[in-house]
Amino acid sequence: MNTSYGFRYTTQSSEHLYQIISIGHSLVRDESYVWNGLKRSGGGLIFQYTLKGTGKLRIEKDTYAVPQGHGFLLHIPGDHEYAFDASVANEWEFLWIRIDGIENDWLSKEVIRQRGALLKIDHDSTPLQLLWTLYEDSANNQLGDRYEVSLRIYEWLLSLQRYIRSGGTYLRNEIPDSYKELAQFMDLHYSDDLSLEQLADRSNMNKFHLCKMFPRYYQVTPMDYLRNRRIEKSTELLRNPHLKITEIAARCGYSNVSYFGKVFHKVVGVSPSAFREAQVGQEEEVIRVLE
Structure with missing residues (x-):
């Protein structure tokens, strides 16, 4: 399983909006799956959430497991690396999104400042529900124009910030x-x-x-x-x-x-x-x- 969608932008606009670079749902069992934040091209922000199995995340000199129900939020470029480690788990299934756009993005920086890059998030929480819907609409080509895309990314970041501020204790209901x-x-x-x-x-x-x-x-x-x-x-x-x-x-x-x-x-x-x-x-x- 490796279903991902990329986006390119062709018509110039004077507005400054969030963009989706790519979004996907993947299952990996091969240790060739490695991403280094200082070696990959481009910039932006990536969020990746473990649905099943476990991944491995290094941030500078510290290494963390990324088990089911956990995700990470990273800025690119950065001194980090995440990978599949067969000695830890048989597979790693995850949902991910990479975004770019607004300079000095205070929303994502505030989330990282409050809780760090590794986050524990309930699978039925509002941020995950919004991300799944964003992925499904990408798959069905139902995202709308650049303004709707930017608004939905902003809504997702806000929901993530609010969830983290609550300590993950309370779901909306x-x-x-x-x-x-x-x-x-x-x-x-x-x-x-x-x-x-x-x-x-x-x-x-x-x-x-x-x-x-x-x-x-x-x-x-x-x-x-x-x-x-x-x-x-x-x-x-x-x-x-x-x-x-x-x-x-x-x-x-x-x-x-x-x-x-x-x-x-x-x-x-x-x-x-x-x-x-x-x-x-x-x-x-x-x-x-x-x-």
Whole structure:
């Protein structure tokens, strides 16, 4: 089994988007399967998840097993190598994706910063469900245009980040409805002027109880969750050169552009204007091809 799909991009665009370089589902039993992060061509980010068996991963001087239910997230180029080792397992079955695109990709860097490159992820978690759907749509040539592809990669990275922040403890269907509904409300109404008291009233909770319990499911306070949704939306809007930063701040719930800049810098690591400058580049129309 070795089914993989590669993508090339042919039509230039002024937008700066995530791209799929390749995606696949493979089963290997041959020790010739070796990838070295300093020897392979190109760049980008690769995520590989073990469905069955075990693989081997070296990062600089440390070596790890990658058993069932574990995956790794690596930037290329890098001092790493992953391979099949017949002395450890009879086979290695895995699902993988390689992406490229947005410079200074803070989402994947944040995941690696929080948990390292090797990740334990439940097979029925939201990130794996989204990745399987992305693979199946690639196989059926149903991904849509470059904008839809970029949006779906962004959604997958966000789901991975949220899952890692929760410590992998909670699956989406294990979070109580009252907290899921509040999170969904903030996802939709991030541009509104919302206070902690308003969020507590909406959930029919005492604000102190809400602040105690909400982080158990989302690893952040309600107000930090709202802040993160606002900053995520602002990174999308900053890629539009026709929008002023003051307008973007207002659309994302910040009436004071100076305060918006401080919050943005704290979360992303650069100012809004520096982030916008880093997005300047050319992208191309996606065409699915079989590798």
